[in-house]
Amino acid sequence: MSLVRLGALGVGSFFCVAVLWGAVQPRDAVVPDPVKALYKHPHAIEWVHNGAGNLGITGTFDRKQLQRGFQVYKEVCSACHSINRVAFRDLADLGFTAPEIKAIAASYEVPSIDDKTGEPATRKGTPADKFPLVYPNEIAARAAQNGALPPDLSLIVKAREGGTNYIHSLINGYADAPASWTVPDGLYYNPYFKSLNIAMPPPLAADDQITYVDGTKSTREQYAKDIAVFLTWTAEPKLEARKETGLAAVIFLLIMTGLGYLSYKKVWADVKRKSA
Amino acid sequence: MSFPWAKQYQPTTEIGKFFDKQLPLPRFVYGALGAGYPTPKNLNYFYNFGVLAGVALVIQIITGVVLGMHYAANTTVAFDSVEHIMRDVNGGWMLRYMHAVGASFFFGVVYVHIFRGLYYGSYKPPREVLWMLGLVIFLLMMATAFMGYVLVWGQMSFWGATVITGLFSAIPVVGSYIQTLLLGGFSPDNATLNRFFSLHYLLPFVIFGVIILHVWALHIPGSNNPTGIAVKTEADTVPFHPYYTAKDFFGLGVYLTLFAAVVFFAPNALGEVDNYIPANPLSTPAHIVPEWYFWPFYAILRAFTVDFFFIPAKLMGVLAMFAAILLLFFLPWLDTSPVRSNSYRPLNRILFWVFVVVALVLGVAGGKPAEEPWVRLSQVFTAYYFAHFLIIIPLVSRFEKTKPLPRSISEAVLAKYGNSAPGVAAQPAE
Numbered sequence: 025m026s027l028v029r030l031g032a033l034g035v036g037s038f039f040c041v042a043v044l045w046g047a048v049q050p051r052d053a054v055v056p057d058p059v060k061a062l063y064k065h066p067h068a069i070e071w072v073h074n075g076a077g078n079l080g081i082t083g084t085f086d087r088k089q090l091q092r093g094f095q096v097y098k099e100v101c102s103a104c105h106s107i108n109r110v111a112f113r114d115l116a117d118l119g120f121t122a123p124e125i126k127a128i129a130a131s132y133e134v135p136s137i138d139d140k141t142g143e144p145a146t147r148k149g150t151p152a153d154k155f156p157l158v159y160p161n162e163i164a165a166r167a168a169q170n171g172a173l174p175p176d177l178s179l180i181v182k183a184r185e186g187g188t189n190y191i192h193s194l195i196n197g198y199a200d201a202p203a204s205w206t207v208p209d210g211l212y213y214n215p216y217f218k219s220l221n222i223a224m225p226p227p228l229a230a231d232d233q234i235t236y237v238d239g240t241k242s243t244r245e246q247y248a249k250d251i252a253v254f255l256t257w258t259a260e261p262k263l264e265a266r267k268e269t270g271l272a273a274v275i276f277l278l279i280m281t282g283l284g285y286l287s288y289k290k291v292w293a294d295v296k297r298k299s300a
Numbered sequence: 301m302s303f304p305w306a307k308q309y310q311p312t313t314e315i316g317k318f319f320d321k322q323l324p325l326p327r328f329v330y331g332a333l334g335a336g337y338p339t340p341k342n343l344n345y346f347y348n349f350g351v352l353a354g355v356a357l358v359i360q361i362i363t364g365v366v367l368g369m370h371y372a373a374n375t376t377v378a379f380d381s382v383e384h385i386m387r388d389v390n391g392g393w394m395l396r397y398m399h400a401v402g403a404s405f406f407f408g409v410v411y412v413h414i415f416r417g418l419y420y421g422s423y424k425p426p427r428e429v430l431w432m433l434g435l436v437i438f439l440l441m442m443a444t445a446f447m448g449y450v451l452v453w454g455q456m457s458f459w460g461a462t463v464i465t466g467l468f469s470a471i472p473v474v475g476s477y478i479q480t481l482l483l484g485g486f487s488p489d490n491a492t493l494n495r496f497f498s499l500h501y502l503l504p505f506v507i508f509g510v511i512i513l514h515v516w517a518l519h520i521p522g523s524n525n526p527t528g529i530a531v532k533t534e535a536d537t538v539p540f541h542p543y544y545t546a547k548d549f550f551g552l553g554v555y556l557t558l559f560a561a562v563v564f565f566a567p568n569a570l571g572e573v574d575n576y577i578p579a580n581p582l583s584t585p586a587h588i589v590p591e592w593y594f595w596p597f598y599a600i601l602r603a604f605t606v607d608f609f610f611i612p613a614k615l616m617g618v619l620a621m622f623a624a625i626l627l628l629f630f631l632p633w634l635d636t637s638p639v640r641s642n643s644y645r646p647l648n649r650i651l652f653w654v655f656v657v658v659a660l661v662l663g664v665a666g667g668k669p670a671e672e673p674w675v676r677l678s679q680v681f682t683a684y685y686f687a688h689f690l691i692i693i694p695l696v697s698r699f700e701k702t703k704p705l706p707r708s709i710s711e712a713v714l715a716k717y718g719n720s721a722p723g724v725a726a727q728p729a730e
Contacts, residue, residue, distance in 0.1 A: 028633040035690055041608075044683050046679050179383070179576045261387060274561055288546040291542050291543060
């Protein structure tokens, strides 16, 4: 068995020397990354749906806000961005009634097949359909968008660091580039975007760009908040059910664990007494 | 079971007697998890984690089997089918979050379980086979978790599969053939997804089988305990049921409460945002990282930055990463100290905690981009990782002066609780 330890000494020394040899190599001088220097992290702000303490344990969506966010999406974002994972029927979560959802669905044309000729055609949407794609495929999107690809927004909040805060910061984050930074033609400077150069023009550039029907003040700040919350819902439509179930589950488990602790103490009482 | 005072199963009902003659399953359970398994009476809460790991596996299998009913292993629809589960399947969001968070929790409890074994010397004779079976389970878990992560077919799934299978290409001569065999092609594609789904469904049941062997091997010598000294008399033990079933139930409650808190209130906290972007072979994420439970090994992999004589750096990293786990198989023969528990090994106890810190720092470094200071930090700590097991432990176990051991578990328990009990004189139990 001393052979094992001898072998271990050899293998151990081998790996140690090899890795430390790398550690003592001189490093290339660090070139400061200009993107890192200018990049800004999203601002964390309080959201109604995050509930008490912004912890995400309680809290429900503000239905009015979701509807306003949907309005922003429809009037602005939907020109280029799809929400293809969301079905029209899901809009019931926003407080829309069945006839309203039918009407919204019917205002969209969805791909179908002509039932006489079999040729590709379109038809009016029904509540069971998903929101249609804006472009049939990536090539079409890039051709229409000067080479850029507007991502589908269904999951965008879960697909970016910062989530809801990211959308809010990005929408309002457009700024003039500092002198040290050159923005390529056709792109815009936005320090909240990972490469700083975003192809999307400022989508919500002015107050009063959208007229809210519920009388909420039409400001850029409000638009950014509303669209961020709407996209939080498209990414996590079961958020409310999740928290509701979670609270019930945790309360149940705490009681169960408490009873478990008492029975553990009772079962062990005689052993502890005897030992003591 | 080996202890002569173990209670024997006595069927009391007619039907009980009937089955005991033909298929003594109740007798088996009675001896394995019931009153027929005498267990050291001084096990602390760290000894709950084996049962917790078993429960974690069962949760993964149950949620996974149901998820498999709705998932489609085809690159064109895999990501969509996961979102279908999240949005349209009744309770699908809960199943998927339980499965994803459950994988993290499974590794969490298994890591505690392994470190418990390291601290109390549970790998030492007569439990070497038990230890090695545990390591086999750990390796199978890593393969299963990796393949499950690929099934989502998000960006990190795809690029993780590219990186991890690419490791095998570093092996001389046969490397690229192995990589092609694993992928079923030259890059991750439909063939990859299909074989990973098949294996991801198979391996948990293999793990289950090895767990049965692991528990069998446990029951031959019986559980180790915090003193590390062997059970001598009946006074050292209590029957597993009701004593440890009650304690495990309480531990399970605490575990499930924490699990539920993460599943329901922060289900994506342990994941990577990039995996909510569908896989795109034409767009490489800026920062490819595995899930947190692979970070220490990922740090070791990336710590080898220069060629070592004729061995390319990449191959060194791959060898080191596999060696980092495989060396644990030799631990019972590297640590020759006759004393099991670190409670009586003053020097080794300090080294144990140094190793815990090293493992944690490697974990943090593995999750960071390959930049300074993290690269250099991983290099120094990787060196310590190997030195710890392969050089320091064999030496320390030979020269360390250990503290005197209590004569029995009962005596140790008395020393701990004896003085605090009023009115009862502390006397060594016979």
